[in-house]
Amino acid sequence: MKRLKNRKANDFRTITLEVGVVPNADGSAKFGFGKTIAIAAVYGPRKVYPKWKQRSDRALLNCVYSMVPFSTTDRCRPGPSRRSTEIGKVITDALAPAIFLEEYPKSVIDVYIDVIQADSGTRTAALNAASMALADAGISMRGLVASIAAGKIGKEYALDLEGKEEDASACDIPVAYMPTNKKITLLQMDGDLPVKDVVNIINLNIKACEKIYEKQRQALKARWDK
Amino acid sequence: MASKKEEIENRKLILPGEEIISSIDYLPGRNCFREGNSIYSKKLGIIHVTNRVISVIPLSGAYIPKAGDMVIGEVSDIQSNGWIIDIKAGHDAYLPLSGVREFIDTNKTDLSRVYAVGDVIYAKINSASGDSIQLSMQDTRARKFVSGRLAKISSAKVPRLIGKEGSMIKLVKDRCKCRINVGQNGLIWFEGEDEEKAIKIFKMTEEEAQKDGLTDKISKI
Amino acid sequence: MNRLDKEYITNMSSKGTRMDGRKLDEFRKIMIEKKPIEKAEGSARVKLGKTDVIVGVKMGIGTPFPDRPDEGVLMTGAELAPLAYSKFETGPPRADAIELARVVDRGIRESGAIDTKKLCIEKGEKVWMVSVDIQIINFDGNLIDAASLAAVTALWDARLPTYDKKTDTIDYEKKTTKKLPVKSKPVAVTIIKIGDNLLVDPNLKEEETMDCRLTVTTKDDGNLCALQKGGISGLSVEEIQKAFEISVKRGKEIRKKI
Numbered sequence: 223m224k225r226l227k228n229r230k231a232n233d234f235r236t237i238t239l240e241v242g243v244v245p246n247a248d249g250s251a252k253f254g255f256g257k258t259i260a261i262a263a264v265y266g267p268r269k270v271y272p273k274w275k276q277r278s279d280r281a282l283l284n285c286v287y288s289m290v291p292f293s294t295t296d297r298c299r300p301g302p303s304r305r306s307t308e309i310g311k312v313i314t315d316a317l318a319p320a321i322f323l324e325e326y327p328k329s330v331i332d333v334y335i336d337v338i339q340a341d342s343g344t345r346t347a348a349l350n351a352a353s354m355a356l357a358d359a360g361i362s363m364r365g366l367v368a369s370i371a372a373g374k375i376g377k378e379y380a381l382d383l384e385g386k387e388e389d390a391s392a393c394d395i396p397v398a399y400m401p402t403n404k405k406i407t408l409l410q411m412d413g414d415l416p417v418k419d420v421v422n423i424i425n426l427n428i429k430a431c432e433k434i435y436e437k438q439r440q441a442l443k444a445r446w447d448k
Numbered sequence: 449m450a451s452k453k454e455e456i457e458n459r460k461l462i463l464p465g466e467e468i469i470s471s472i473d474y475l476p477g478r479n480c481f482r483e484g485n486s487i488y489s490k491k492l493g494i495i496h497v498t499n500r501v502i503s504v505i506p507l508s509g510a511y512i513p514k515a516g517d518m519v520i521g522e523v524s525d526i527q528s529n530g531w532i533i534d535i536k537a538g539h540d541a542y543l544p545l546s547g548v549r550e551f552i553d554t555n556k557t558d559l560s561r562v563y564a565v566g567d568v569i570y571a572k573i574n575s576a577s578g579d580s581i582q583l584s585m586q587d588t589r590a591r592k593f594v595s596g597r598l599a600k601i602s603s604a605k606v607p608r609l610i611g612k613e614g615s616m617i618k619l620v621k622d623r624c625k626c627r628i629n630v631g632q633n634g635l636i637w638f639e640g641e642d643e644e645k646a647i648k649i650f651k652m653t654e655e656e657a658q659k660d661g662l663t664d665k666i667s668k669i
Numbered sequence: 670m671n672r673l674d675k676e677y678i679t680n681m682s683s684k685g686t687r688m689d690g691r692k693l694d695e696f697r698k699i700m701i702e703k704k705p706i707e708k709a710e711g712s713a714r715v716k717l718g719k720t721d722v723i724v725g726v727k728m729g730i731g732t733p734f735p736d737r738p739d740e741g742v743l744m745t746g747a748e749l750a751p752l753a754y755s756k757f758e759t760g761p762p763r764a765d766a767i768e769l770a771r772v773v774d775r776g777i778r779e780s781g782a783i784d785t786k787k788l789c790i791e792k793g794e795k796v797w798m799v800s801v802d803i804q805i806i807n808f809d810g811n812l813i814d815a816a817s818l819a820a821v822t823a824l825w826d827a828r829l830p831t832y833d834k835k836t837d838t839i840d841y842e843k844k845t846t847k848k849l850p851v852k853s854k855p856v857a858v859t860i861i862k863i864g865d866n867l868l869v870d871p872n873l874k875e876e877e878t879m880d881c882r883l884t885v886t887t888k889d890d891g892n893l894c895a896l897q898k899g900g901i902s903g904l905s906v907e908e909i910q911k912a913f914e915i916s917v918k919r920g921k922e923i924r925k926k927i
Binding site for chain 1: 705706707708709712719721723725726727729746748750751752753754755759761762800802804806807808809841842
Binding site for chain 3: 566567568593595596597598
């Protein structure tokens with residue numbers, strides 16, 4: 223089976239990035255893989271409500287992932303779902319290693335991510351946007367986080383699955399990666415595939431993450447280097 | 449990913465996690481960290497080297513309160529022994545009775561007669577840690593503003609607006625014939641003849657703090 | 670709202686000007702983007718100054734209301750997303766989000782902007798359901814006018830998806846060139862009162878200083894079709910009439926942009 227739009231195994235969709243898209247936020251960014259677009263806004267470090275939840279040794283990180291009702295093919299009801307709650311948690315765990323949380327005790331860093339158009343790869347777009355938004359917010363970080371997913375269609379690996387490709391793929395493996403210290407901070411899998419393939423896909427994702435990281439850097443720098 | 453850096457590019461724009469230098473001859477200062485032999489940036493900002501200390505000056509981000517800073521804030525609530533002050537940071541600050549110059553007998557005086565909700569004050573941060581920010585009006589510069597206007601810039605741009613030993617802010621005061629007080633939290637109080645010019649300058653500083661030639665641009669307005 | 674900003678805004682308005690240099694009856698810079706969300710049946714993004722709103726239109730098939738068996742159903746929802754402003758919270762829509770959705774909806778419904786009778790597929794059984802969802806990206810005052818403008822633009826821009834009657838399935842990927850049965854372009858204009866002055870299109874600080882507000886929605890023919898007063902002070906009849914005048918005038922100008 224051929225990929226959509228004649229994409230090759232390790233072609234990802236056209237990426238769009240924009241920093242500072244929500245002026246009210248401490249930091250914000252928009253990131254898109256083709257039609258999939260996510261907007262992330264960071265507020266913090268700030269007060270924890272309720273107070274008893276705060277930690278005296280470090281900040282709490284609260285990433286909230288939401289899909290906007292008109293983002294999907296069939297309208298999705300507003301409000302959290304089990305899926306969006308899980309994704310929020312997985313994104314929080316993917317970004318926490320990148321942040322010097324110990325610098326902000328008794329505070330919370332809120333990261334709100336709204337997916338305004340969904341065409342597969344929403345959690346990876348959300349992560350890419352959130353990572354840039356955190357840097358834009360001046361939060362102390364060990365490095366940026368880049369993310370992408372891949373699968374296998376027929377005999378070929380397929381990077382950055384798009385729309386219907388997800389159904390044709392034997393698996394969906396999203397990865398988040400910090401190029402500055404070479405650590406993987408998010409890894410999930412849906413599918414049925416031998417170990418060798420999974421390892422290959424992870425490496426395919428990592429190479430792509432390095433390219434995405436370059437684009438994130440350029441977008442952040444472009445904001446200031448006019 | 450990072451190639452071994454031999455030389456520091458002072459005043460270069462750097463991102464979190466990017467390597468500044470691979471050398472043990474330097475110390476990581478503000479917003480930097482060392483790993484192995486290299487020093488990396490923690491934030492999006494400009495590299496700054498003084499003697500053997502490398503720091504990164506952030507370009508954006510919320511104000512992080514520091515003891516000793518003068519800040520401008522709004523009274524948002526009054527409690528039995530002090531006032532809650534909104535300093536436009538992640539946490540509200542607190543001005544206790546003990547921080548006020550005059551002696552106040554709470555049995556006789558309603559605290560709102562000293563500072564009421566909505567009042568704007570210039571105060572000093574006595575202590576700041578975690579979620580506790582304590583203010584004081586004991587500093588000679590501290591006061592309540594009864595007239596004038598407020599503007600806001602990113603707290604990251606405040607050092608640029610003030611300038612080396614206050615040189616930039618003095619220039620702005622002279623050119624606009626305004627009295628100006630700048631809070632480290634980014635809030636600015638001003639009052640005088642050419643307030644519109646002052647606003648233009650604040651906006652310009654916000655947009656071009658990281659570039660060269662800002663002083664010249666401002667002199668030419 | 671702090672004392673200094675409040676005094677400044679109030680003084681300025683009695684002199685006929687505002688913080689950003691606008692006249693009292695002037696709108697901020699209006700930016701309209703059509704089809705920012707290609708996948709949706711219709712969409713529009715509107716910026717009024719820094720207020721930034723995206724509205725998406727989705728269509729589905731459902732059963733009509735029993736008292737209107739031959740009419741399609743219009744539903745409007747709004748989310749004051751915490752992404753847009755530090756004081757917006759997560760959770761189900763509260764009164765202000767609900768008011769926003771209902772005021773925008775009222776303008777569309779009462780002006781007859783959509784001919785819902787033309788959305789009937791099978792009387793009493795199947796009709797088109799049109800969902801208008803308002804998403805805030807950045808809040809700097811006057812969400813009602815921004816959302817209303819985006820909603821009407823999105824409805825006018827919308828195209829029906831392909832519907833196969835035999836299999837009763839919708840193919841969203843195949844959009845038709847058929848527009849929604851749109852008939853008019855209602856425009857909401859919000860006016861606030863500060864002291865004795867009326868100001869159009871308030872930004873956030875002006876909204877925080879206001880005594881009260883009145884949203885006036887006008888139709889293409891200059892008739893009023895929806896009104897909503899908010900805020901805790903009162904308005905005189907003269908002030909209300911003045912507000913009507915301003916709304917009709919500004920409404921005409923804005924309508925041309927849709």
